[in-house]
Amino acid sequence: MASLVMSGTLVFCGLASNVEARTLRYAIGHPPSSSVVDVTKKYADEVEALSDSELSVRIFPMSLLNFAETSGGVRDGMADIGFVLTSYFPSEYPHSNMAVEASMLVGLLGEKAQGREGMIFMGALSEFTFFNCPECSQEFSAQNQVYTGSTGGTSYGLVCNEPVETEADLKGMRLRVGASNWSRWAESVGASPVTMSANEMFEALGQGVVSCIVLASPEIHNFGLTDVVTDINMDVPGGPMPIAGTNINADTWKSLSLEQREVMLRAASVFSAGVPWIYHQQEDRILSEAKQRGVAIHHADQALIDKTQAFIRDDMQHIAEGYRTRYGVENGEEMIANFQGLLEKWTDLVQNVETEQELADLYWEEIFSKVDVEKHGL
Known part of the structure; x- marks a missing residue:
């Protein structure tokens, strides 16, 4: 090589x-x-x-x-x-x-x-x-x-144990985030950001401590999250x-x-x-x-996408x-x-x-x- x-x-x-x-x-x-x-x-x-x-x-x-x-x-x-x-x-x-x-x-x-x-x-x-x-x-x-x-x-999306497609779905959710920008985005859509080490994600999602993890989809494999993920939406929030x-x-x-x-x-x-x-x-x-295993792949509605892009600019x-x-x-x-x-x-x-x-x-x-x-x- x-x-x-x-x-x-x-x-x-x-x-x-x-x-x-x-x-x-x-x-x-x-x-x-x-x-x-x-x-x-x-x-x-x-x-x-x-x-x-x-x-x-x-x-x-x-x-x-x-x-x-x-x-x-x-x-x-x-x-x-x-x-x-x-x-x-x-x-x-x-x-x-x-x-x-x-x-x-x-x-x-x-x-x-x-x-x-x-x-x-x-x-x-x-x-x-x-x-x-x-x-x-x-x-x-x-x-x-x-x-x-x-x-x-x-880019990071939402790796979850319940569906997310709209801003209303995110209201009150606890989201594990790995950086402050995603924490602020979570708050802007009515969710509650949670900070924890990446090595704690499996237990947190599996036990319902958080509803979603803001994460890149390949990390599902890298951190062994396959058995605790039921829903995925990679449209938001974005950014690697x-x-x-x-x-x-x-x-x-x-x-x-x-x-x-x-x-x-x-x-x-x-x-x-x-x-x-x-x-x-x-x-x-x-x-x-993931889809073959029965994981539901969701997409954000236009209102949530528009709100996310406005958030990025601001x-x-x-x-x-x-x-x-x-x-x-x-x-x-x-x-x-x-x-x-x-x-x-x-x-x-x-x-x-x-x-x-x-x-x-x-x-x-x-x-x-x-x-x-x-x-x-x-």
């Missing part, structure tokens, strides 16, 4: 072969059967191939650190690399989470974005974080981490959940040679592309299999004001406008992408290859 890549004066072939191999520990909160872990294995294979086995990655799925522990664990060196959900830590990553909370903007991109939302968003977010948000790099540095790209799946998927402990990063850092970035571009690609490939299959101002008030982010409006422009750019860039490798190559050429490994993270 791996291919030799040249960028500037660094060439991946020819890394020192007489150096003892080094193993990097990767912590991810997903279970071993998750398709995200499958992509992580590709990332590990890429690291080993591009470094001529000088580096290897050992994956710890849902064992070394859970989602809530990963940020601190990477910071403290319990893992060298981690799958960091910055939205779990709003005060630590306020500038980074500004763009994360704007994920529902993909719902306003029109037909060109449909079926490509994840690919668009992860490209835009990676470019934004590397090159347009110095405050983001400072936030990761404060947590003793180095950012090496964002990833995530498809982005993750800093390959954050590296800063001490580990500094100990790598320039060639090794570029290897890690090239592998990260593969990881960043792999998750949205596999989610988009799985989305229709997951919904079809919420951008709320995000900027909220981050200014709570976290002192003074340039929120400018950041969101900048990021919205990148979303439109990436909507055009991914139109002709037909394979996972093409998406990885696009990410590499447009974003990751342009990162200065002599300065980034230092």
